[in-house]
Amino acid sequence: MSEPLLQVRGLTKRYGARLACADVSFDLVPGEVLAVVGESGSGKSTLLSLIATELAPDAGTVSYRMRDGDLRDLAGLSEAGRRALMRTEWGFVRQDAAQGLRMAVSAGGNVGERLMGMGERHYGRIRAQALDWLGRVEIAADRIDDPPTRFSGGMRQRLQIARNLVTGPRLVLMDEPTSGLDVSVQARLLDLIRRLSAELGLAVIIVTHDLAVARLLSHRIVVMRAGRVIETGLTDQVLDDPAQAYTQLLVSSVLAA
Amino acid sequence: MSETAMPASFPSPLRGGVRGGGGADGTVALDPALPPPPAPPRKGEERGDTGSGYNFAYLDEGTKRMIRRAILKAIAVPGYQVPFASREMPMPYGWGTGGVQVTAAILGRADVLKVIDQGADDTTNAVSIRRFFAKTSGVATTTRTAEATIIQTRHRIPETPLSEGQTLVYQVPIPEPLRFLEPRETETRQLHALAEYGAMQVKLYEDISRHGHIATTYAYPVEVAGRYVMDPSPTPKFDNPKMDDCPALQLFGAGRERRIYAVPPYTRVRSLDFEDHPFRVQEFTYPCALCGAEGVYLDEVLLDDAGRRMFVCSDTDHCEGRRADGHVGTGDAA
Numbered sequence: 350m351s352e353p354l355l356q357v358r359g360l361t362k363r364y365g366a367r368l369a370c371a372d373v374s375f376d377l378v379p380g381e382v383l384a385v386v387g388e389s390g391s392g393k394s395t396l397l398s399l400i401a402t403e404l405a406p407d408a409g410t411v412s413y414r415m416r417d418g419d420l421r422d423l424a425g426l427s428e429a430g431r432r433a434l435m436r437t438e439w440g441f442v443r444q445d446a447a448q449g450l451r452m453a454v455s456a457g458g459n460v461g462e463r464l465m466g467m468g469e470r471h472y473g474r475i476r477a478q479a480l481d482w483l484g485r486v487e488i489a490a491d492r493i494d495d496p497p498t499r500f501s502g503g504m505r506q507r508l509q510i511a512r513n514l515v516t517g518p519r520l521v522l523m524d525e526p527t528s529g530l531d532v533s534v535q536a537r538l539l540d541l542i543r544r545l546s547a548e549l550g551l552a553v554i555i556v557t558h559d560l561a562v563a564r565l566l567s568h569r570i571v572v573m574r575a576g577r578v579i580e581t582g583l584t585d586q587v588l589d590d591p592a593q594a595y596t597q598l599l600v601s602s603v604l605a606a
Numbered sequence: 607m608s609e610t611a612m613p614a615s616f617p618s619p620l621r622g623g624v625r626g627g628g629g630a631d632g633t634v635a636l637d638p639a640l641p642p643p644p645a646p647p648r649k650g651e652e653r654g655d656t657g658s659g660y661n662f663a664y665l666d667e668g669t670k671r672m673i674r675r676a677i678l679k680a681i682a683v684p685g686y687q688v689p690f691a692s693r694e695m696p697m698p699y700g701w702g703t704g705g706v707q708v709t710a711a712i713l714g715r716a717d718v719l720k721v722i723d724q725g726a727d728d729t730t731n732a733v734s735i736r737r738f739f740a741k742t743s744g745v746a747t748t749t750r751t752a753e754a755t756i757i758q759t760r761h762r763i764p765e766t767p768l769s770e771g772q773t774l775v776y777q778v779p780i781p782e783p784l785r786f787l788e789p790r791e792t793e794t795r796q797l798h799a800l801a802e803y804g805a806m807q808v809k810l811y812e813d814i815s816r817h818g819h820i821a822t823t824y825a826y827p828v829e830v831a832g833r834y835v836m837d838p839s840p841t842p843k844f845d846n847p848k849m850d851d852c853p854a855l856q857l858f859g860a861g862r863e864r865r866i867y868a869v870p871p872y873t874r875v876r877s878l879d880f881e882d883h884p885f886r887v888q889e890f891t892y893p894c895a896l897c898g899a900e901g902v903y904l905d906e907v908l909l910d911d912a913g914r915r916m917f918v919c920s921d922t923d924h925c926e927g928r929r930a931d932g933h934v935g936t937g938d939a940a
Contacts, residue, residue: 429800451787451808457815458808465811466804472814472880494815 354379354552355520356420360399360409362392369395371576373409379519380550384567384584386557386599392576393556397524400554401441402431413438413520436466440513440521444528446505449512450497456483456508457493463516482511486541503534507541514545521546523555527562539565560603564588572596663710663743669693673711673866677857680868685830686798687781692864696738701731702760703861705777706738709758712773712857713739718746720754725762725903725920732760749923761824763845765902765924768854770871776839778860781867783827783837803835806878814883823888829876830869838875844887844903849875894919897928898935 353376362370370392377383385393398404400411402423411423413434423431435441443449450459460479461469469475480490486507488500497505506526513521526542527535543566546553557563563570563584570587572580572595580593591597661667669691676690695703713719719739723732727749735758736747748754751766758775768774784794787805797805806827813821826843830836838849839858849856849869856869869875879885893900895916902924904917916937919925 428796432800432802454787454808454812455815458811461811462804462808465807466802470807470879470881472811473882475811476815 351378352414353377353420354381354414355400355554356410356412357400358410358412360396360411361407362395362399362404363407368576370399370406373573373578375571375578375581377520377552377554379552380546381569382546382551382553382555382567384555384557384563384570385573386560386563386570387573388558388599391573393558393573394524395576396573397522397554397556401435401439401522436463437516438518438520440510440518442506442509442513442521442523442526444525446497446502446509449509450505452498453496455494455496456488456500459497459508459512460515463512467516478515479511482515483508485514485545486511487537501534503530503538506530506538510542510545514549514551517549518551520552520554523553525557526555527557527559535562542566560588560600572599660742662715663713663739663745664696665693665707665710669707670711673707676866677708677711677868680857680866681855681870683834684870684873685834685836685867687865687867689864690866692861695861697734699862700779702735702758702777704859704863704866705758705760705775705861706735706859707861708775708857708859708866709739709756710743712775713743713745713756715743715745717755718748718753720748720751720757720923721759722757722762722764722921722923723760724905725764726922728922750927751921751923759841761839761841762903762920763841763848765899765919765921766927768848768852770853772854774852774854774856776841776856776858778837778839778858778865779862780825781837781839781858781860781863781865783825783835798834801833803829803878806835807880810878810880810883814880820879820883820885826885827878829878831873832876835878836867836869842888842903843877843885846875846877846885847887851875890917892917893935894925894928895935895937897925897933899925899928899933 355377358374360370360373373396375383385396387393395404399406402411412420413423414420426434441449451462457476457479460482461475464475464478480493483490483493488504488507497508500508527538530538539562545551555562555566567584570582570584571578572587572593574595580587580591580596587596588600591600673690676688680686680688692704693707695706697703697706719736720727721732721736723729726732739745740747751757751764755771756773756775757764758777760777763774782794784797784805786809788794788797797803810820810822822843824840824842825837826846828836828838828846828849838846851872851874852869853871855871858867877885890904894902894904896918899919903920905920906915906917908915
């Protein structure tokens with residue numbers, strides 16, 4: 350097994366007296382897809398925000414292996430360094446596309462923003478890259494100048510993915526990317542995520558309450574309940590042979606299609 | 607600026623002019639052991655009054671000091687927006703309350719003031735601000751760019767090149783160039799602090815994708831001294847090149863948004879652009895219809911309801927000067 354890309358140790362977060370996330374630890378190797386599942390309020394999204402350093406943990410560390418091979422604690426980075434990392438090496442696909450996109454800016458501008466943030470100042474090249482990425486997420490080239498407000502829910506999520514992947518990140522965080530989409534659109538999006546993550550060797554942490562999503566995409570799975578990790582293991586193993594009573598309940602409550 | 611901003615002969619109440627509380631009308635019992643106080647200044651003299659009942663240049667000296675501090679900081683960090691405690695001025699927001707406060711803070715008795723609105727000296731806003739300062743400070747006013755030491759402007763930079771010792775004061779409505787993309791003030795400050803200006807480029811990208819060229823014609827973002835990105839206020843981008851390496855001091859005041867920023871003399875001001883879509887200023891097809899000037903910024907003037915129009919210099923002083931020198935345009939041929 351290769352060296353971990355991301356190392357999470359003892360991550361804990363309280364909102365007042367309420368424990369949102371308790372002593373969560375795991376490793377993520379390059380190219381691995383990890384699903385975090387659990388019911389609403391189990392601390393999944395808090396965990397993702399902690400990893401993305403959008404929230405400060407009460408205890409614990411998140412370390413990331415930089416391009417130079419150094420495993421570095423993200424809390425020790427400068428604000429500028431942290432933001433540069435998020436902009437280039439990381440991606441974050443939000444549940445609500447309006448949070449992850451600039452809704453007033455055209456699709457091309459949305460995809461190009463990270464490139465411009467990295468110093469690209471050639472319109473033609475930005476445009477060509479945006480077109481390429483829209484093609485890869487199956488958005489028609491003639492929609493490049495439309496703002497996301499004119500896109501369907503599924504298209505918005507695909508645009509978010511293009512916007513995040515254009516700088517060639519190594520780690521992408523996804524917060525319920527398929528919720529609120531109808532089933533056929535979900536299937537297409539999942540297909541796309543699976544294809545891109547395999548093609549690009551992306552490490553992905555995907556938070557979902559949908560076990561079908563976890564089964565389809567992930568290599569490993571983490572089951573959370575009331576802020577704690579109660580079960581972890583290979584996806585097939587956890588879903589087909591759950592050890593914990595809660596996981597058994599979760600698995601058995603999936604409607605058979 | 608230092609010379610005109612606070613002439614030594616001007617007795618400020620903050621520089622030893624103020625004696626103990628309650629002594630204004632001379633009713634304080636004096637200790638005989640103390641030397642007699644200096645003769646009280648005649649009414650109006652201490653405060654630099656011009657007989658209008660207002661302090662010299664309207665603002666009180668404490669406020670001017672506060673504004674000067676902000677100005678000094680702004681000059682020290684070119685392009686950085688310095689917050690200041692903007693005062694309520696006797697005019698509505700949007701009429702130049704920021705510029706007026708900056709002018710009031712730097713105005714000295716020896717200054718000669720010029721005020722323009724869209725390049726013209728004779729429009730309502732320019733006339734009222736000029737009168738305001740003539741009345742509250744008694745300084746000389748002029749319409750000639752070359753004679754002025756302080757020029758307050760709403761949109762234009764005069765066509766006549768500015769020189770050392772002159773100060774250009776801009777009235778700014780929205781000082782934050784990133785506001786278009788980022789409504790949160792906390793976030794825009796962060797972006798400035800980290801020099802993260804990718805979002806600014808997105809605005810220009812949007813222009814090109816929509817119009818085929820950078821269609822922003824005013825408030826065109828610039829990078830000052832290789833660091834801060836600044837909104838040059840609603841000046842036409844035609845004037846952006848004049849900001850670069852300008853011998854005059856440029857001060858920007860935003861009254862409603864409470865920000866002051868500055869471009870010191872001879873500072874690099876670069877208009878943002880793309881390598882394959884370089885910055886370009888507007889070009890005009892015709893010369894000025896009155897004075898025949900080319901390469902100047904023109905205003906369109908409608909002559910009747912039958913579509914007749916003419917294009918004339920937006921800088922009225924420049925146009926008048928040329929006509930006095932015998933230049934003649936083609937009339938309303940356009």
